[in-house]
Structures are given as C-alpha cells and as structure tokens.
Amino acid sequence: MTWFVDYRLNSSVSVADRAFSYGDGVFETIRVIPQCFFQLNDHLSRMYRGLTKLGMPLSFEQKQNLTRFLHDTVLPFIDRESVVKIIVSRGEGGRGYLPPNDSNHTIVIGILTAPDYQTIRKSGVSLSISPVPVNKNRFLAGIKHLNRLENIVAKRFLLSPDFEAIMLSSDQRVIECIQSNLFWFKSGILYTPALSEAGVQGTFRQAILKEQTAYVVQIGNFGLSEVKSADEVFISNSLMGIVPVTAVGGLSLPIGIHTRKLQKLMQSKDVHAVL
Template identity: 65%
Template structure:
C-alpha cells in the first residue's frame, strides 16, 4: 500500500485532525487499471459536492491540483488492477464541534490492492436483511461522508454465508446494501430505490441509470415485498461492477438474461473508459 498525505509520500495524519475526532470529511474509492482511473469525473464530482455540502468546498485551483496529482503522480504507479482511495477532512482547528471559519483540508490518497469479485460476478451472491436501519438526513443524503458507523455495525451482524445485507430506512423502505446499491428487474423494467433522503448515490448506480439505453429505469420508494416479487436482482458498486443476487433471506432468484446483458454492456464501457 502506498499513501500520500497532502501530496507528499506519507502515512500519518495529526491526532488533532477533525476527520479522526468527528468524521468531519468525505472519501471516494476509485477502481484503477494501468493507464486508467475509472469513473474519475463522477467520483470527483461527488467528492466536491460532499465538500460543499459540509461547508468546506474545494476551490477551482484545489480541484485542478487534485486532478493533476491523480493523473500525473498516482496513475503512473498503477501497474495492476488497484483501488485509489481519496480522503479529504476539514483538517485541524475549531473548538469542539464548531468548525474553523477557514479550514485547511487534509488530503489523503492511497493506492490499495483491488478485491477480486470475478467469482461473485459469475456465480452470484446471497443477501440478508440487516437489523440496522439507515438514518434519514437530508443534510447528509447522497454523499460519502466519513461517518459510517451504521455500515460498520451492519457488517458485524452479517452472517458468514451472506455476501451483503439489505438496509431499510425507518419506514421499512429499501435503501441500499451495506456497501453497494440495489437493483432488480420485473417484467423487463429495471428498478432501484430513491436515495434523495438517505443512502449513498453510487457512481456505478449513476452510470447504469444514465449511460445505458437498453432498459427503462424506475427510481422510487419500494418495500422489501417489491424486491421479493422481482424476476432478477443484482447489486453494484464501482469496484464490484454488477454482481447477480441468487438469494435473499432464503428465497432463490435466477441469474437472468437481463442481468447478464447489462453486465456485458457495462463491462464494455469500463474497458473503453466511457465512464
């Protein structure tokens, strides 16, 4: 693993950093191939949007500095499939929860080994339903902030034979899985939960909704019963791509033709860098 802190080769941050004290920041994980960082624009757009939402926006110069560093310093170090992780915190300062008026962000960038999802993509995975609900907060909805305790606790409840768990909100509506977004097919129409009030608006989810024209996509508020009536189910994130679901709480689902077709379509887009 290789780490940079504020664009210098380093692996430590201050103990007074607000990211450590309060989770005061955002992060992104980007799938990296030799000569290519996939979906970079979508990842950075969400990163910058999150920073603005937390009232510590990047200036245009800061945005350009980060993009340049990724392209000319990080990318040349990628010689196999990897993960590039970007963490931006508010840095030090302030009194208690009160943030400093003018922050100097801490920028942490890591190059990490990529997990291998090939078997999951081919054979499918099983899901359970997490007992941990997802909180709804319009001030935090959609962004990848550093406060991930709900996901940490949900992961602790995950049974060894289940790959992921579906997370519901307080109204028992579908939101997402612990580390992925949720999709299903019903009569050839593609469905996915709305993430306007809660959850993480995944970059791969965005790509599926915006970049494929094969299927009508319905985004809305759905219950577990809607999912259980599906013809095909799959989960996604930017590292795993599309992973079919073959079971939800003991009920079996086929790996259908629509999921396979979309898998092939999106993999082709990955290889050609269209994200």
C-alpha cells in the same frame, strides 16, 4: 499500501484532525489499472458535491492540484488493477463541533490492492436483511461522508454465506446494501430505490442509469416485499461492477437475462475506457 498526505509520501495524520475527532470529511474509492482511472470525473464530482454540502468546498486551484497529482504522481505507481482511495477532511481547527470559518483541508490519497470480484460476478451472491436501519437525513443523503458507523455495525451482523445485506430505513423502505446499491427487474422494468433522504448515490449506479437505454426505469420508495417478488436482483458499486443476486433473505432467485445484458453493457464501457 502506499499513502500520500497533502501530496507527500506519508502515512500519518494529526490526531487533532477533524476526520479523526468527528469524521468531518468525505472519501472516494476509485478503481484503477495502469494508465487508466475508471469514472474519475464522476468520483471527483461526487466528492466535490459532498464537500460543498458540508460547507468546506475545494477551490478551483485545489481541484486542479488534486487532478494533476492523481495523473502525474499516483498513476505512475499503478502496475496492476488497484484501488485509489481519496480522503478529504476539514483539517484541524474549530471548537468542539463548531468548525473553523476557513477550512485547512487535509488530503489523503492511498493506493491499495484491488479485491477480486470475478467469481461472484459469474456465480452471484446471496443477501440477508440487515437489522441495522439507515437513518434518513437529507443534509447527508447521497454523499460518501466519513461517518460510516451504520455500515460498520451492519457488517458485524453479516454472517456467511451471505455476501451483502439489504439495509432499510426506519419506516421499512429499501435503501441500499452495506457497500453497494440495489437494483431489480420486474416484468422487464428496472427498479432502484430513491436516495434523496438516505443512502449513497453510487457512481456506478449513476453510470448504469445513464448508459442503459433498453429498459424503463422506476426510481422510488419501495418495500422489501417488492424486492422479494422481483424476477431478477443485482447489486453494484464501482469496484465490483454488476453482481447478480441468487437469494434474498433465504428466497432463491435466478440469474436472469436482463442482468447479464447489463453486465455485458457495462463491461463494454470498461473496455472503451481503457482504449
């Protein structure tokens, strides 16, 4: 792994940084191959929205510096498919929970080995139902903030052979999976949960909704029974792409033609991005 802290080769951050003390910041994980970031603008846009929502926006000059560094310094390091992780915190300062008036951002960028999802894209995965609820909070919904304890605890409950688990809100609404967004088909209609009060608005989720034009889409509040009665189910994130689901809570499901069709569509967008 290669790490940069405030644009210098380094792997150390101050223990007084608010990311360490309070999880006061946001992060993005971006798929990258030699000479190409995937969905870079979407990732940066979500990160900037998150920072603004937390009251610590980056200036125009800071955004320019970050983008320039990613292209001029980080990209030349990439010699195979990798993951670039960007963490931006409020930096040091403030008293207790009260943040400083002016943020002294810490910007951490890492280059990590990419996980291999090729097998599960073909064969599919099974999902369990997590006992860990997702808290509703409209002030934090949608963004990838650094407070991921719900996901960490949910991951501890995840047992083999299940690859992922569906996470519900306290009122039993389907929100997302531990590390991915959730979709399903019923009678040719594409469904996915609304994320206005909880969950992460995935960049790949956004891309699917934008790029596909063959299906009517329903975004709303759904219960687990609606997922279990689906014709097809799949999960997605920016690293794994679209992965079919073959079982939900022990109930078997087929890998359907609609899921395969969307896989091919999004893979064709990958090829276009490389070209």
